[in-house]
Amino acid sequence: MSNSTGIKVENISKCYRIGVKEEMPDSFAQSIFGLVKSPIKNYRKHRSLYRFDDVGPDMDNNDRPDVIQALRDISFEIKKGEVVGIIGRNGAGKSTLLKILSRITSPTSGVATIHGRVSSLLEVGTGFHPELTGRENIYLNATILGMRKKEVDRKFDEIVDFSGVEKFIDTPVKRYSSGMQVRLAFSVAAHLEPEILIVDEVLAVGDAEFQKKCLNKMQDIGKTGRTVLFVSHNMMAVGRLSERIILLKDGKIAMDGDPVEVVSSYLGEGTTKSALREWTQPENAPGDQAVRLCAVRMRTEEGDIADTVLTNQPFYLEMEYEVLQPGNWLVPNFHLNNEEGVRIFTTLDVDPEWRRRPRPAGRYTSAALIPGNLLADGKILVHAAMMTPQPFIARFYEHNVISFQVIDDMEFDSARGDWTRRIGGVVRPLLKWSTTYSSDDAAEDAGIFKGV
Amino acid sequence: MNNYSSAATEPGDAVTVIRPNSGWRFIDIRELKEYRDLFYFMVWRDVKVLYAQTILGFSWAILNPLIQIIIFSVIFGRVAKLSTEGIPYLLYASVAIVPWTYMSDAMTQASQSLISGQGMLGKIYFPRLIFPLTPVLSKLVDFAISILIIVGVMIYYRIVPTWNLLFFPLFLIMMMSIPAAVGMLLASLAIRFRDVKFAMSFVIRMLMYTAPIVYSASGMSTTYRFIYSLNPLVGVIEGFRATLLGTPVPWLFVLPGIVTSIALLIAGILYFNHNERIIVDVI
Numbered sequence: 001m002s003n004s005t006g007i008k009v010e011n012i013s014k015c016y017r018i019g020v021k022e023e024m025p026d027s028f029a030q031s032i033f034g035l036v037k038s039p040i041k042n043y044r045k046h047r048s049l050y051r052f053d054d055v056g057p058d059m060d061n062n063d064r065p066d067v068i069q070a071l072r073d074i075s076f077e078i079k080k081g082e083v084v085g086i087i088g089r090n091g092a093g094k095s096t097l098l099k100i101l102s103r104i105t106s107p108t109s110g111v112a113t114i115h116g117r118v119s120s121l122l123e124v125g126t127g128f129h130p131e132l133t134g135r136e137n138i139y140l141n142a143t144i145l146g147m148r149k150k151e152v153d154r155k156f157d158e159i160v161d162f163s164g165v166e167k168f169i170d171t172p173v174k175r176y177s178s179g180m181q182v183r184l185a186f187s188v189a190a191h192l193e194p195e196i197l198i199v200d201e202v203l204a205v206g207d208a209e210f211q212k213k214c215l216n217k218m219q220d221i222g223k224t225g226r227t228v229l230f231v232s233h234n235m236m237a238v239g240r241l242s243e244r245i246i247l248l249k250d251g252k253i254a255m256d257g258d259p260v261e262v263v264s265s266y267l268g269e270g271t272t273k274s275a276l277r278e279w280t281q282p283e284n285a286p287g288d289q290a291v292r293l294c295a296v297r298m299r300t301e302e303g304d305i306a307d308t309v310l311t312n313q314p315f316y317l318e319m320e321y322e323v324l325q326p327g328n329w330l331v332p333n334f335h336l337n338n339e340e341g342v343r344i345f346t347t348l349d350v351d352p353e354w355r356r357r358p359r360p361a362g363r364y365t366s367a368a369l370i371p372g373n374l375l376a377d378g379k380i381l382v383h384a385a386m387m388t389p390q391p392f393i394a395r396f397y398e399h400n401v402i403s404f405q406v407i408d409d410m411e412f413d414s415a416r417g418d419w420t421r422r423i424g425g426v427v428r429p430l431l432k433w434s435t436t437y438s439s440d441d442a443a444e445d446a447g448i449f450k451g452v
Numbered sequence: 453m454n455n456y457s458s459a460a461t462e463p464g465d466a467v468t469v470i471r472p473n474s475g476w477r478f479i480d481i482r483e484l485k486e487y488r489d490l491f492y493f494m495v496w497r498d499v500k501v502l503y504a505q506t507i508l509g510f511s512w513a514i515l516n517p518l519i520q521i522i523i524f525s526v527i528f529g530r531v532a533k534l535s536t537e538g539i540p541y542l543l544y545a546s547v548a549i550v551p552w553t554y555m556s557d558a559m560t561q562a563s564q565s566l567i568s569g570q571g572m573l574g575k576i577y578f579p580r581l582i583f584p585l586t587p588v589l590s591k592l593v594d595f596a597i598s599i600l601i602i603v604g605v606m607i608y609y610r611i612v613p614t615w616n617l618l619f620f621p622l623f624l625i626m627m628m629s630i631p632a633a634v635g636m637l638l639a640s641l642a643i644r645f646r647d648v649k650f651a652m653s654f655v656i657r658m659l660m661y662t663a664p665i666v667y668s669a670s671g672m673s674t675t676y677r678f679i680y681s682l683n684p685l686v687g688v689i690e691g692f693r694a695t696l697l698g699t700p701v702p703w704l705f706v707l708p709g710i711v712t713s714i715a716l717l718i719a720g721i722l723y724f725n726h727n728e729r730i731i732v733d734v735i
Contacts, residue, residue: 016733046644050473050730099732103470103577106729112470123575129497131504140497143490144576172504 005115006196006227007078007101012110014071014096014251015052052108070096072251073110078229080116080195083222085238085259086231087266088248094231095200097248098122101229102198116195116227119146123200125185130174134165134184137173141188155191162213163187190217197221199230215241239263274403275307286396287386290325294363296384296401307402310409311377311428317347318367319384327358328388330395332366335383336375344375344426373415373430376423377408473729476722483579491582498590513594517553518601521545528666535668539697546605547696548665548689551627554595555685556656558628561587562635563652566643570735580728581721584635588628602696614698623691629713630684636720640727644734663689669705677704684709684716 052067071093078084086094099105101112102120127144128137138159142152152159160166163184165176173181199218218241222228232238238245238259245262247255255262275298279285286293299316300306309315319332333348347368349355381403386395408416415430416423484491503509521542528534529541536544565583566573573580606613642648660666663685672680680686687709694701 046734049734099574100470103468104574105732106470106473109472114468114470115466117466118468120576126575127497127572129501131501132497136497136500140493143493144572144578146578147489149489149492 004080005077005113006080006082007112007114007229009077009101009112010075010110012071012074012097012100012107012112013069014093014100014105015108016068016070017049017066018068019066069251071100071107074248074251074253075110076246076253076256078227080227081225082244083228083242084230085242085245086229086248087238087245087262088254092248093251094248095122096251098198098200098229098231114196117146118196118198119192119194120198121145121189121192121200122198124182124189128173128181128185131172133172134160134169134176137184138188141185142191145189145192146194147192151193159187159191162190162217186214190214190221194226196227197229199228276305277401286398287321288393288395290323290328290388291330291386291395292322292324293319293384293386293396293398294322295320296382296398298382298402298404299367307404308407309404310372310407311375312372312409312414312430314372315370316367317370317382318365319386320363320365321386322363323359323361326361329356329390330354330359331387331389333385333387334368335385337381337383338376338426339379339381342426344380374427375406376425376428377406379403379405477725479581479721479725480579484581487578487582490578491586494582494586495589498586499593502590502594510594510597513597514601517549517598520553521549521601524549524666534666535671537668537670537699539693539699540609543605543609543611543697544668544693545666546602547692548663550595550598550602551623551688551692552660552663552665552685553598554591555627555631555688556660557594558587558591558631559634559638560652560656561591562631563638563642563648565635566639566731566735567646567649573735574732580731581636581724584639584724585632588632588635591631592628606696611697613696616695616698616701618695619691619701620695623688623695626684626691626710626713627688629717630688633713633716633720636724637716640724640731643727643731659683659685662686665689669702678708681705681708682712684713687713 048066070091074093074097086097088094096105098120099122100107101114102118102122104120104122125137125141127141129140132140138156139149139152142159143149147155160169163180163186165180165184168176168180173184176184218228218230222241222243228241230238230241242259244257245255245259246253247262247266255265276295277297278295279293282292295318297305297316297318297320298307298309299318300309301314301316306315317334319334321332323330331349333346335346336344338344347370349366349368351366381400383397383399384401385397387393388395408414415428503512506512508515524545525542529536529545534541562584565587566580569583573583638648638652662683669680669686669690681704687706690702690705693699
């Protein structure tokens, strides 16, 4: 039976309208005219949000600035009982695909067929009302997710048990802590028994312990032979849960197959793009008569060039250069900036072997090992430079030669600890913490709280 | 591989086909039936939440129309001395204001239902028709409670219901069909054009004065009567008066309204379903 089709997607495309800069009136008369005309313009604008008649059938080759294609002609088939993960960068079309399959929005073209009862879970706690009690919200949320009342009656105790909020089940959820709300919401979701389950990123909720509980539950669901389709940024979860992964890129399927292969390809994707820069023609290379830059790379610990790295993984920044004029004291250095342009740090070559030493001509490669648990997640832009300190000469200083992504691995042993939501700061070092404890009595004895 | 998926391939297996927006559709009864439990809980949520954390609770369902009735009785009955065909003004106004309060509340809420539910709209699918229809049902609870006003006033004036009361369910259905139809039309319009929200308050006020709520329609000249009664509100109000107070049912006022309310209902369903699939994209 497991070879029958669960979900079949045929040539699905989806267009969205995005805002474009509007013309500014440059005279008083024009702005008055614009004001009068604006209702018609507003109407056209609203209408264009869902009409794509003007784009034409060949949407791939359109150069309209106001239309983006979230999905381009996607086709795939998922068999019954398969557990499939969908990964891709932001804007690759993952959520759009899930929204189409859960019937929240309809495709611009193409057809999808789903065999079986579907539940989609794009958010936990949809429809939760703060004024209603936990008990009432369980019923409401469960029916919204597609359960029948009888089903909820049957599973009610199990749901409450799983959430661990028995004591507060008759208290309005507005009095719950946010963690309790999430736990209750997930418990409802976890007890869905659809034939096909569509899930989006809901794993990243609750504290670490609860997350593990959820992951295990998800695994159980997969094992019962249900078809599961889910989107996640959590590579660990994707690898653990799915039998097959679809990698989306720019609205198209870039890869489809074995989880390990797809995930590693995703993490190491675009090797020739942002994490490597080479100058093959000497005349174009930065530098002067003494030294010339040949290449800058970011390498993982294993030595692969990669433009993504997990927050807890160490990596190398590498500079390859050719010394043309012997006898100069040279210091390669890197400057790391984040996307907002904040300088995270500057690092200079302090290798004792070459420190304050004139270098003979030849080709060199200098690498800096950046430890794991140092950078915060986000895009890192690297400037590469070479200088002679005394007398000071800047041999070259190249802005933004390479860039790469630091990805939050969400591991529980990272610097974020049990915190699973947004975390600020340009660096995220894993620090040693220690706590000393003295009981209240001891403090009182010491006169601390006596106010004397 | 497992018995779960084999069970799922039995006849009657649900198949969902997802396609681009397509034309005009009528109600998918089977789907609505599938979601009846959800519909029930949505209505129930509305009712539960409405008077949460109030002292007077459901008394508000009585208090609101009651105060309006008293104000109207003083202004239009005592001060302006409008003709009410010999019926005490308090009684005359009560039987009109109670259904009117229901209709205007349900209409306003239904027309905003998609906008206030947009958080849910983008996250989960269920027949969108449930959104505008929820207030139509949930407001019935308030209506049922405020019926007590009518009962009280009728007892005070010693009015005994006549056989006319048999027609009451007809006007009850008509009364519900108006906010349902208007709600469906305006909700799908409001999701595209927020103008609806701003227009709603004067539309409601206008509707109130186009229906014989504070005045009597009996003075209407026959030439205008037909056009006037095309407004289904006229039929509902006149019907309520006739069935509850035992005056003859003015069918000439009622029948055109029945036709328009059916037409409105069909238009509402068609227009709503036509827009259903684009709701999330234009919200």
